[in-house]
Amino acid sequence: MFLHIPYQAVGNWLSPAGERARLSILIFHRVLPETDPLFPNEATAASFDARMARLKRVFNVLPLPEAVARLKAGTLPARAACVTFDDGYADNLTVALPILRRHGLHATFFIATGYLNGGRMFNDTVIEAIRRTRADRIDLSDLGLGHHELAGIEARRRAIDAILPKVKYLPLDQRDRVVAELAGRLTDQALPDDLMMTTDQLKALHAAGMEIGGHTARHPILAGLDADAARTEIAAGKAWLEQTLGSRVRVFAYPNGKPGADYLPAQAAIPRELGLEAAVSTQWGAATGADDVFQLPRFTPWSPSPARFIPQLLGNLRRAAARTGYPKPKN
Numbered sequence: 663m664f665l666h667i668p669y670q671a672v673g674n675w676l677s678p679a680g681e682r683a684r685l686s687i688l689i690f691h692r693v694l695p696e697t698d699p700l701f702p703n704e705a706t707a708a709s710f711d712a713r714m715a716r717l718k719r720v721f722n723v724l725p726l727p728e729a730v731a732r733l734k735a736g737t738l739p740a741r742a743a744c745v746t747f748d749d750g751y752a753d754n755l756t757v758a759l760p761i762l763r764r765h766g767l768h769a770t771f772f773i774a775t776g777y778l779n780g781g782r783m784f785n786d787t788v789i790e791a792i793r794r795t796r797a798d799r800i801d802l803s804d805l806g807l808g809h810h811e812l813a814g815i816e817a818r819r820r821a822i823d824a825i826l827p828k829v830k831y832l833p834l835d836q837r838d839r840v841v842a843e844l845a846g847r848l849t850d851q852a853l854p855d856d857l858m859m860t861t862d863q864l865k866a867l868h869a870a871g872m873e874i875g876g877h878t879a880r881h882p883i884l885a886g887l888d889a890d891a892a893r894t895e896i897a898a899g900k901a902w903l904e905q906t907l908g909s910r911v912r913v914f915a916y917p918n919g920k921p922g923a924d925y926l927p928a929q930a931a932i933p934r935e936l937g938l939e940a941a942v943s944t945q946w947g948a949a950t951g952a953d954d955v956f957q958l959p960r961f962t963p964w965s966p967s968p969a970r971f972i973p974q975l976l977g978n979l980r981r982a983a984a985r986t987g988y989p990k991p992k993n
């Protein structure tokens with residue numbers, strides 16, 4: 663039996679209503695139909711369903727723009743939370759949306775527009791090439807990516823974990839060249855071209871009442887771009903979404919999202935100047951009314967066990983409180 667009443671009591675203490683509210687913003691990327699042996703901890707339909715069932719029993723889930731407006735106004739309910747997805751994977755529509763609807767939950771989807779309609783994110787090129795290769799090892803040292811054992815699923819997972827952080831921080835053009843070269847060396851099989859949404863799928867997600875937010879066009883590390891290039895990437899993604907959906911884009915997520923490493927604090931002015939209402943990072947935490955609404959922290963419960971989902975969300979709130987002060991009890 664799931665004991666949600668004590669969790670609500672802890673939540674009321676750590677995440678009270680009104681001026682002292684703390685907003686929990688959850689991050690997801692993919693929701694797979696079935697477990698992927700290469701990524702056994704990635705959310706699946708079954709685990710996402712179990713998590714959303716628990717979330718709505720303990721937290722009050724709001725659309726992100728409404729939650730941000732109420733955070734600023736001091737009118738959030740206790741235990742306020744938002745659900746967000748980054749990147750624009752097709753499974754967000756085909757797997758996650760039916761589950762969200764069944765639970766009556768709202769979510770915000772941050773879309774990297776440059777990969778829709780048959781594109782593939784650089785990380786997926788690496789993952790899918792390593793998944794398909796017949797090689798037992800590969801030397802990528804001339805690409806600056808080291809030498810990797812590939813015999814067995816554990817070795818492949820380790821290779822992916824070692825390669826992705828290096829590829830991620832390459833300049834955009836070099837990043838795309840290097841992953842194409844890596845894929846060509848590993849396999850001659852075609853890699854999937856249906857991982858990301860099509861325009862029609864994106865429109866269906868929007869028509870279902872979900873919030874669509876910006877996530878740039880090509881998912882660059884903004885910190886490596888000059889001010890003009892960073893603005894162009896953010897503005898291009900936003901403009902494409904607005905033209906395609908015929909409605910205003912209100913929220914933005916920084917690619918990769920770590921303040922300082924992935925975007926510069928000064929770049930947080932760009933979404934505001936472009937007329938957005940809020941932006942989220944991947945800094946772990948829970949937002950308070952004192953936070954910059956263009957750098958709101960988020961949190962991902964990392965345990966694959968749905969039973970750990972609420973305890974980890976409450977743990978995040980407790981750590982946030984330890985940093986910025988526990989809410990004072992009301993008189």
Ligand SMILES: [Zn+2]
Nearest residue numbers: 748749917918
């Ligand atoms: Zn992303």
